[in-house]
Amino acid sequence: MKAAILRSLLRKSSTVAPSSSYVLRRGFSSELAPERKVAILGAAGGIGQPLSLLMKLNPLVSKLALYDIAGTPGVAADVSHINTRSEVTGYMGDDQLKQALEGSDVVIIPAGVPRKPGMTRDDLFNINAGIVKSLCSAIGKYCPNALVTVISNPVNSTVPIAAEVFKGLGVYDEKKLLGVTTLDVVRAKTFYAGKAKVNVAEVNVPVVGGHAGITILPLFSQASPRANLSDEDIKALTKRTQDGGTEVVEAKAGKGSATLSMAYAGAIFADACLKGLNGVPDVVECSFVQSTVTELPFFASKVRLGKNGVEEVLGLGLLSEFEQQGLEALKPELKSSIEKGIKFVHQS
């Protein structure tokens, strides 16, 4: 009897879930989702290309606009052959930026130069600040209601830059500007699972603060599933999470920084934003946003995503003494990076 029921269930599930498209849909939602346009600015780069691929696999996207200053026709032609829902269009150069942006629900910005060994993220400021400023000026003009997710470094300054540009254009909505810190969470989960010997798929670790060196503060005291790690283990995990970007930059030895893991993290974050916009309840991710969680005007913490973007900035919860010290230690650096971004917009 049991065997007959099982056989019938297996028959049913195989008719609902045909092979390859089912595999690609895992982790994403239904194809009966509303129309959503996603634009990727910097789509031909090291992050941009795999991110374009991952967003093409996401059934929540109906239009995928790929923009870069060079190389987008090839990337767009390539990605467009994949038999998933979204229609892909490539745009190249300033005079096509308007078309790329118009009608966008979500804009993802991985445009800008990456680090080489020996550099800090702040060393990228001189080039990337101007790139983010000019892209955000166009976003403010052509799709002011879009949710904007900023990957370009230094995130601790580029997000405040974007905010000031939008304020200058009279279109700033703090709920719609999000710095992408998901890679810190991805790393913290991976490193914690390895040390605690727990299933990585079940791990949750909030990472707060910012996205550079000691401003990255993983809260392992709140990690789940709980594990009995020593203070030394926690210190080492914290340091490895803070130095995760540098670990990749050094391993790539001059050929850039994290691209594949970042594309994964960016795709997870964009998917959460789309789910929020579509009204899926209880979508929570960490992100660097306008905040009153501390005295700093921008701060990364857990945020609840919804139909308007950031619906709620969640507090830090209970911190261990070690984390409390880390929080106080990160504030001066984060404050100065935020101020540097704000000043840049008003002086340039």
Ligand SMILES: NC(=O)c1ccc[n+]([C@@H]2O[C@H](COP(=O)([O-])OP(=O)(O)OC[C@H]3O[C@@H](n4cnc5c(N)ncnc54)[C@H](O)[C@@H]3O)[C@@H](O)[C@H]2O)c1
């Ligand atoms: N937030 C994070 O966690 C995180 C993680 C990894 C990398 N990053 C940052 O992401 C950025 C991109 O990294 P990458 O490895 O993809 O670099 P990359 O050099 O491989 O690609 C950058 C792309 O941006 C394009 N670009 C430059 N100026 C542009 C403009 N004005 N408009 C549109 N596109 C423009 C370039 O043509 C290039 O294709 C860097 O600043 C890097 O530091 C952030």
Ligand SMILES: O=C(O)C[C@H](O)C(=O)O
């Ligand atoms: O480390 C970098 O420069 C890139 C990125 O911010 C990362 O964390 O990998």
